[in-house]
Amino acid sequence: MKTNFIAFLLLIGCFAQAQNYRYIYDVVYKKDSTSEITSKENYNLDIKKDEILYYTRDYFIADSLIVNDIPFPKNAKLNTSNIIRHKPGSNQFEDYDLLENTVLKLATSDHQIWKLSDEKKEINQLKLQKATSRWAGRNWTAWFCETIPFPEGPYKFRGLPGLIVELYDDKGNYHFALVKSEKLGRTDDNQFLAAAKEMGTAVTWEKYKSAKLQYYESPVNYIKNGLGTSNDNEFFLNDGTVVTAANSREINANLRKAIKKYNNPIELTRIINYP
Structure with missing residues (x-):
């Protein structure tokens, strides 16, 4: 993370609740738990006044190409993985799973019981505090930043007194790391996300x-x-x-x-x- 990114993050605390933000995570994970091979993708966490969305950045890239009338690169392959949505302050989630032309909408109620630690560290001028939780069959370690006043994080992880900057499980299957932040404009709507929400069949x-x-x-x-x-x-x-x-x-x-x-x-x- 560059210095200007850190400065931007630290300024957020002054007026965060009146703005919409996008936090971009590097996600390194094992598709196959029996293999040591990992994959890396970028995911967006959009924090808006009325909803919070977590989705692969491929949706954002595809939407940008269409909006700007730019042809898709030859042999381009998009990762159309799940879209996670919830309301600010809520543990009630909507999980949109795209099975090609079918969109399944699964409502879930999820929350983590966090155990705060006195352990702290600093990464790129961000002061982080450690928290741990046993959730969904895995042991998780989170590092959150109180100066970024959103109790949110990647996927369905939330409930800490600051944004989750780093998150990983103890078996090395998943590792999330915040790498970038952007302020969203009023017109930052994504047609792919809108279509998924419109097409979603509740199950x-x-x-x-x-x-x-x-x-x-x-x-x-x-x-x-x-x-x-x-x-x-x-x-x-x-x-x-x-x-x-x-x-x-x-x-x-x-x-x-x-x-x-x-x-x-x-x-x-x-x-x-x-x-």
């Missing part, structure tokens, strides 16, 4: 699990049924992959393999066991 946990298992059973057929296409019609996956009659069987097998292998969610208490 119970049991229906959610059932839909995920149906998708795993035959991802290609699940998508075809949702699109209403015939066996001969080509269609695109969200990551840009073209599915044809000639390659549909191979793609189906690859999707099933990936779903089962990369099954390491943040919340182990909500893991789905694929056969």
Whole structure:
């Protein structure tokens, strides 16, 4: 983090409640808990007066390209992972899961019981305090900054007396680190997030699990049924992959393999066991 970023963060305390902000996190995680290979992505945490959103930065990039009439880069692949939404001060979350052309909206009630520590450290001029919690099947360590007066953090983590700047579990599966901050303007609306919220179908946990298992059973057929296409019609996956009659069987097998292998969610208490 650069010095001007730190100065910007420290100034927020004076007028934070009257503004909207975006905090960008580097997220390093293991898709496969049995492997030491990690992936790295950027996620946005948008803190607005009426809602708080956490989503992959790919949504922001895609929206910017369309708004500015810029063609998508050749072979571009977007990560269309879950969108997490809640109201300021609330532990009631809406979890939007995009199964290609279907959007499942799962309502959850989540909160962490934090144990504050006297341990402190300083990173890039930010004074941080340590807190720990056992939540969703993992042991978590958070470092928060009281001078950034938002009781928020990445994903569904919140409830500390300041923004969570760094967060990780004790097994090395997930590591979140704040890397950038931006002030949002009044017109910073994202058409992809708006569409997901509009299209979201409310489901119970049991229906959610059932839909995920149906998708795993035959991802290609699940998508075809949702699109209403015939066996001969080509269609695109969200990551840009073209599915044809000639390659549909191979793609189906690859999707099933990936779903089962990369099954390491943040919340182990909500893991789905694929056969």
